[in-house]
Amino acid sequence: MTGSSASSRKVLSKIATNRLQKELVEWQVNPPSGFLHKVTDNLQRWVIEVYGAQGTIYAGEKYQLQVDFPEHYPMEAPQVIFLHPAPLHPHIYSNGHICLDILYDSWSPAMTVSSICISILSMLSSSTVKERPEDNDRYVKNCRNGRSPKETRWWFHDDKV
Amino acid sequence: MDSEDDMHDANDAESVDDDFYSGETAMDSDDGDAADYEFIDNDSDDSNDLVSHRSQQNYTILNETDIQLRQEDDITKIASILSISNVAAAILLRHYNWSVSKVNDEWFADEEKVRRVVGLLEEPRPLPNAKELTCGICFEVYPNDSMRSAACGHPFCVTCWQGYISTSINDGPGCLTLRCPDPSCGAAVGKDMVVSLASHDDREKYRRYFLRSFVEDNRKVIVLSFNFLIIDLRFFFISPLIQNGVLLLVVDYAVDFIVGGGTFDVTCRCSYSFCWNCTEEAHRPVDCDTVSKWIMKNSAESENMNWILANSKPCPKCKRPIEKNQGCMHITCTPPCKFEFCWLCLGAWSDHGERTGGFYACNRYEAAKQEGVYDDTEKRREMAKNSLERYTHYYERWATNQSSRQKALADLQQMQSVHLEKLSDKQCQPESQLKFITEAWLQIVECRRVLKWTYAYGYYLPEHEHAKRQFFEYLQGEAESGLERLHQCAEKELQGYLNVEGPSKDFNEFRMKLAGLTSVTRNYFENLVRALENGLSDVDAHGGTSRTGGSRSLGAGSSKGRTSRSKGTASRSSGSRNIDDSGHWSCEYCTFANAKSATVCQMCQQRR
Numbered sequence: 150m151t152g153s154s155a156s157s158r159k160v161l162s163k164i165a166t167n168r169l170q171k172e173l174v175e176w177q178v179n180p181p182s183g184f185l186h187k188v189t190d191n192l193q194r195w196v197i198e199v200y201g202a203q204g205t206i207y208a209g210e211k212y213q214l215q216v217d218f219p220e221h222y223p224m225e226a227p228q229v230i231f232l233h234p235a236p237l238h239p240h241i242y243s244n245g246h247i248c249l250d251i252l253y254d255s256w257s258p259a260m261t262v263s264s265i266c267i268s269i270l271s272m273l274s275s276s277t278v279k280e281r282p283e284d285n286d287r288y289v290k291n292c293r294n295g296r297s298p299k300e301t302r303w304w305f306h307d308d309k310v
Numbered sequence: 311m312d313s314e315d316d317m318h319d320a321n322d323a324e325s326v327d328d329d330f331y332s333g334e335t336a337m338d339s340d341d342g343d344a345a346d347y348e349f350i351d352n353d354s355d356d357s358n359d360l361v362s363h364r365s366q367q368n369y370t371i372l373n374e375t376d377i378q379l380r381q382e383d384d385i386t387k388i389a390s391i392l393s394i395s396n397v398a399a400a401i402l403l404r405h406y407n408w409s410v411s412k413v414n415d416e417w418f419a420d421e422e423k424v425r426r427v428v429g430l431l432e433e434p435r436p437l438p439n440a441k442e443l444t445c446g447i448c449f450e451v452y453p454n455d456s457m458r459s460a461a462c463g464h465p466f467c468v469t470c471w472q473g474y475i476s477t478s479i480n481d482g483p484g485c486l487t488l489r490c491p492d493p494s495c496g497a498a499v500g501k502d503m504v505v506s507l508a509s510h511d512d513r514e515k516y517r518r519y520f521l522r523s524f525v526e527d528n529r530k531v532i533v534l535s536f537n538f539l540i541i542d543l544r545f546f547f548i549s550p551l552i553q554n555g556v557l558l559l560v561v562d563y564a565v566d567f568i569v570g571g572g573t574f575d576v577t578c579r580c581s582y583s584f585c586w587n588c589t590e591e592a593h594r595p596v597d598c599d600t601v602s603k604w605i606m607k608n609s610a611e612s613e614n615m616n617w618i619l620a621n622s623k624p625c626p627k628c629k630r631p632i633e634k635n636q637g638c639m640h641i642t643c644t645p646p647c648k649f650e651f652c653w654l655c656l657g658a659w660s661d662h663g664e665r666t667g668g669f670y671a672c673n674r675y676e677a678a679k680q681e682g683v684y685d686d687t688e689k690r691r692e693m694a695k696n697s698l699e700r701y702t703h704y705y706e707r708w709a710t711n712q713s714s715r716q717k718a719l720a721d722l723q724q725m726q727s728v729h730l731e732k733l734s735d736k737q738c739q740p741e742s743q744l745k746f747i748t749e750a751w752l753q754i755v756e757c758r759r760v761l762k763w764t765y766a767y768g769y770y771l772p773e774h775e776h777a778k779r780q781f782f783e784y785l786q787g788e789a790e791s792g793l794e795r796l797h798q799c800a801e802k803e804l805q806g807y808l809n810v811e812g813p814s815k816d817f818n819e820f821r822m823k824l825a826g827l828t829s830v831t832r833n834y835f836e837n838l839v840r841a842l843e844n845g846l847s848d849v850d851a852h853g854g855t856s857r858t859g860g861s862r863s864l865g866a867g868s869s870k871g872r873t874s875r876s877k878g879t880a881s882r883s884s885g886s887r888n889i890d891d892s893g894h895w896s897c898e899y900c901t902f903a904n905a906k907s908a909t910v911c912q913m914c915q916q917r918r
């Protein structure tokens with residue numbers, strides 16, 4: 150996520166603001182385990198720390214997720230990427246883009262940041278190898294101009310991992 | 311009369327004195343009854359054939375209402391067979407690509423599984439029984455009665471439903487498989503709910519997706535060469551085809567095509583014609599293979615041919631550039647030159663048409679070549695140039711007829727929108743009495759199309775089939791000149807009745823003439839198309855009908871005096887099998903006039 154595309158983003162709608170404030174309150178009361186949201190006054194961009202779960206190959210490691218919310222959140226999915234360095238994972242590209250269907254086609258407005266986090270953690274936890282997607286280099290090269298993962302036509306990897 | 315030969319001979323005998331296309335002569339001598347004027351095929355088998363050929367349409371054009379009715383029929387059918395609501399039936403049908411039988415089979419094989427897959431609950435669940443409910447999207451609390459849910463009972467507020475539905479509709483046809491927003495649920499959101507919550511515009515979009523899905527999902531979808539998604543087999547969208555590169559989301563008309571019944575040509579209600587088989591524009595009498603070869607050839611040669619498409623040529627007499635802005639080939643240079651010439655061959659018009667008894671040779675490549683239009687000095691260079699030159703000849707005529715057709719289409723529209731009313735006013739004729747003009751123009755448009763494709767036909771007609779070529783070129787020449795006559799009458803003569811103060815005395819005669827020409831031309835072209843589709847099977851392979859032009863005209867009339875007037879091919883077709891005056895010898899197989907010194911025919915390589 151580059152600064153330029155973030156600044157071109159439209160401000161949150163009233164519905165989106167209300168909903169995010171509710172999510173934030175809920176998060177503070179009941180945070181998903183393994184995550185830490187460093188609250189700032191920027192409601193439109195959340196940066197969340199992810200802790201690799203015990204007993205998985207990411208145990209003891211710490212990563213950062215950046216979540217950007219569109220004007221019409223939650224009707225539109227947020228953009229979720231890993232900040233550098235992104236975990237080595239067969240569905241996570243070195244530029245931080247994540248191949249996970251609920252972030253794109255399968256998004257539903259009844260999902261929340263919290264439910265996204267849980268899905269991502271479960272995706273990490275089920276991996277048995279630390280490696281990049283096969284098409285990593287090609288994909289990352291294509292994204293060089295700061296293209297959002299939401300503009301990608303995702304062909305989802307099998308969902309076992 | 312049982313054989314075609316008899317028929318033609320009889321025709322020749324009966325009508326030696328009026329040329330097939332000499333409309334005026336016929337008008338003058340007859341009392342002007344269009345029925346008399348129209349050529350009536352004497353061979354009864356043949357004419358029946360023609361009638362059945364025309365009436366046997368193997369396709370139906372469906373408009374939106376027709377499609378909708380069929381869709382509703384299927385929905386009602388499934389609803390009553392499975393005893394479910396129409397909304398549920400529509401969800402099922404859409405999931406199984408609108409196949410009634412597939413829905414039936416799957417449902418009765420494993421209803422539970424089908425329900426799970428498409429999201430149809432057996433027992434609808436009501437909203438939770440509480441005074442106030444929290445919306446699963448905005449997390450606001452609302453009184454129970456302002457919440458909605460799909461059959462699953464998951465509550466969302468009206469505003470969130472509206473946003474959810476609107477987002478989905480604007481995302482595309484995926485809205486037809488909308489599910490409950492709850493990620494763990496999957497209950498289908500039916501058409502009734504969408505329609506009740508969507509905005510007016512979104513409702514219309516949804517309705518179109520719904521309709522379109524019936525047409526598209528129903529059938530195998532194929533991708534055409536020009537990147538359109540088109541529906542094969544039974545339904546076919548017209549609008550995407552004619553909208554340059556843009557796939558419209560609008561159901562215009564669809565075509566219900568029954569494969570295996572006759573020809574592939576389909577004419578939509580919007581008057582666009584295309585070939586069902588290859589989806590190119592309609593191309594009778596040539597087959598799909600020839601069309602695709604020809605189109606490939608055109609794109610391969612497109613650079614060479616660009617100059618041909620320029621609609622300007624120098625006047626053959628005064629050399630000033632002349633813009634062709636009319637549909638017919640008869641061009642008159644601007645004053646003071648006023649030279650009348652033929653756009654195709656740049657020859658004097660006086661060598662064409664009526665004055666020479668309808669003889670029209672500018673369609674013949676050999677003739678053009680022999681008359682030095684393509685000045686060839688050195689034999690060797692000529693041979694190398696030959697293939698491109700030959701192609702150029704056919705391509706130019708193909709393209710010219712194409713643009714003439716475009717022009718005629720535009721004229722037809724202009725006629726219908728402006729001129730008919732004016733004419734009706736000027737000539738004190740009700741517009742209903744002016745249908746003959748529209749018919750004439752429709753005929754011109756169709757004939758230009760056929761004629762255009764005859765040049766692709768001619769290009770691929772093997773060189774060595776001389777008899778066929780000769781016959782073909784004769785037929786094509788007649789077609790050109792006949793159509794020219796019609797086109798000119800509809801284009802130029804009509805002007806004389808438009809730009810007048812009061813009714814013209816001879817308007818009725820004009821009507822007779824134009825209607826007559828239309829009908830004669832229609833007949834001729836229908837026969838031409840059939841003859842070409844039969845591969846000119848009347849003609850024996852080797853000179854069996856060396857004077858084919860004389861003894862077998864298509865349709866009606868005689869070929870009075872044509873033999874003596876054919877200039878370009880005279881040396882080849884003189885019928886002499888031996889050495890003629892100039893010392894040439896005529897090939898026994900193909901009649902080509904070879905130089906005295908040659909021992910092998912230049913055309914067909916047969917020994918002398």
Ligand SMILES: [Zn+2]
Pocket residue numbers: 460462463464490491492495496497
């Ligand atoms: Zn539900």
Ligand SMILES: [Zn+2]
Pocket residue numbers: 445446447448449450466467468469470471
């Ligand atoms: Zn709501």
Ligand SMILES: [Zn+2]
Pocket residue numbers: 548549562563578579580581582
């Ligand atoms: Zn149409």
Ligand SMILES: [Zn+2]
Pocket residue numbers: 574585586587588589590593597598601
């Ligand atoms: Zn075709």
Ligand SMILES: [Zn+2]
Pocket residue numbers: 625626627628629630643644647648649
């Ligand atoms: Zn001139």
Ligand SMILES: [Zn+2]
Pocket residue numbers: 652653654655656657662671672
């Ligand atoms: Zn000419």
Ligand SMILES: [Zn+2]
Pocket residue numbers: 897898899900901902911912913914915916
């Ligand atoms: Zn020969």
